[in-house]
Amino acid sequence: MKLLSWKTATAVLALSLGAGLPSAWADAQQLATTVCVACHGEGGHSVVPTFPNLAGQQQDYLAKQLKDFIDGKRKNEVMAPTIAELKSGDVPGLAAYYAGQKPAPGKVEDAKLAEAGKKLYEDGNTTSGVPACVGCHQPNGVGNTRYPRLAGQHQAYTIQQIGDFKSGTRANDKGRVMRAVAERITEDEMKAVAEYLAGL
Ligand code: HEC
Ligand code: HEC
Numbered sequence: 001m002k003l004l005s006w007k008t009a010t011a012v013l014a015l016s017l018g019a020g021l022p023s024a025w026a027d028a029q030q031l032a033t034t035v036c037v038a039c040h041g042e043g044g045h046s047v048v049p050t051f052p053n054l055a056g057q058q059q060d061y062l063a064k065q066l067k068d069f070i071d072g073k074r075k076n077e078v079m080a081p082t083i084a085e086l087k088s089g090d091v092p093g094l095a096a097y098y099a100g101q102k103p104a105p106g107k108v109e110d111a112k113l114a115e116a117g118k119k120l121y122e123d124g125n126t127t128s129g130v131p132a133c134v135g136c137h138q139p140n141g142v143g144n145t146r147y148p149r150l151a152g153q154h155q156a157y158t159i160q161q162i163g164d165f166k167s168g169t170r171a172n173d174k175g176r177v178m179r180a181v182a183e184r185i186t187e188d189e190m191k192a193v194a195e196y197l198a199g200l
Contacts (some may be wrong), residue, residue, distance in 0.1 A: 028093025035082060036094075043101040049156035050077075055062045056103030061148040062095035063173075074172040108199035117196030120189055130184045133193065138178070141200045151200035156195035 028108075034043075036054075040046050046052035054062065068074040069083045117134045121141070124132035138144055141151035150158065164170035165182035173179055185193075 009199065024089075024093045025096070026095075028090065028097045031090060031094060032097050035085075040098075044098045045101075045104060046154065049062055050156040050160065051105070052157045053106075054098040055101035056152075057098055057149050058143045058145065059095045059099035060145050061143065062098055063091050066094060068176070074170060083166070103149070103152050104156060105200055106198040108157075108195060110195055113192050113195040114199055116195075117189075117192035120193050121196055123190055125184070125189065128184050128185045128186075130189065130196045131181055133181075141197050150197045153194075155191075155194040155198045158197055159190050162190045162194075 010110065023027065025139070032040075036044075039048065039051045040053075040054050046053050065074060066086070067088065069076070069079055070086060070088060120130065121133045121137075124130045133141075133150070135146045137150050138147065141149060143149035143151075161170060162182050162185060165173065165178045168179065
């Protein structure tokens with residue numbers, strides 16, 4: 001009798017753990033594969049160049065961006081309807097889901113342009129005062145817990161974001177760090193660095 005009730009208790013505990021613990025993860029996966037997939041693609045591999053790849057993006061950065069969208073610190077018309085439905089409780093699971101997907105390199109279309117972009121990425125532009133991107137975004141653009149991954153991103157999206165930081169349309173960078181970088185970059189430099197990053 002005693003043994004049976006212990007067994008029952010264990011079974012109930014196992015069941016509730018089974019249903020409870022992974023449910024946040026299951027919710028995130030459900031959201032990702034039914035809602036986000038329409039724009040960000042399967043596993044965060046977007047096929048539209050203005051929709052960012054999310055696969056393998058830094059988890060902390062993903063969480064910050066989603067929070068910034070929810071709080072209205074970062075605004076985008078295309079993301080707005082999704083954000084209106086999103087709860088802050090969904091953020092950690094979604095960030096973990098996309099950070100856990102395997103990233104894939106994009107395609108370099110202009111090798112010479114990419115070469116110029118690599119130089120800007122690694123050395124900056126000492127004449128105009130653009131700092132080297134590598135100091136924050138890390139070798140090969142992989143990012144870290146403080147800075148986003150840029151490797152393998154669509155050229156069009158990267159160009160758009162640098163332009164948005166430059167114009168101030170995007171202003172959710174703490175301490176203006178990216179705006180200070182972007183204000184010195186020329187259009188040609190944006191294209192070059194985006195071309196380089198796409199191929200990583
Ligand atoms: C209708 C299309 C659409 C849907 C659906 C959508 N997104 Fe987006 N998402 C975008 C666009 C476009 C951007 C770029 C916004 C910008 O330029 O600032 C973006 C940006 C993002 C970013 C910032 C990426 C970065 O590198 O800074 C994250 C994170 C993100 N979306 C997550 C999600 C998640 C999670 C979902 C599902 C819950 C979702 N999105 C649904 C279109 C969409
Ligand atoms: C001092 C550190 C620093 C340097 C140097 C720097 N960045 Fe950034 N960058 C950041 C931070 C921080 C963010 C994220 C801002 C936020 O929280 O939204 C960012 C965001 C970005 C984004 C947006 C990524 C996305 O997924 O939306 C792009 C693109 C970018 N940086 C490109 C560059 C390029 C190109 C250079 C070199 C010319 C560069 N950065 C140099 C700190 C830096």
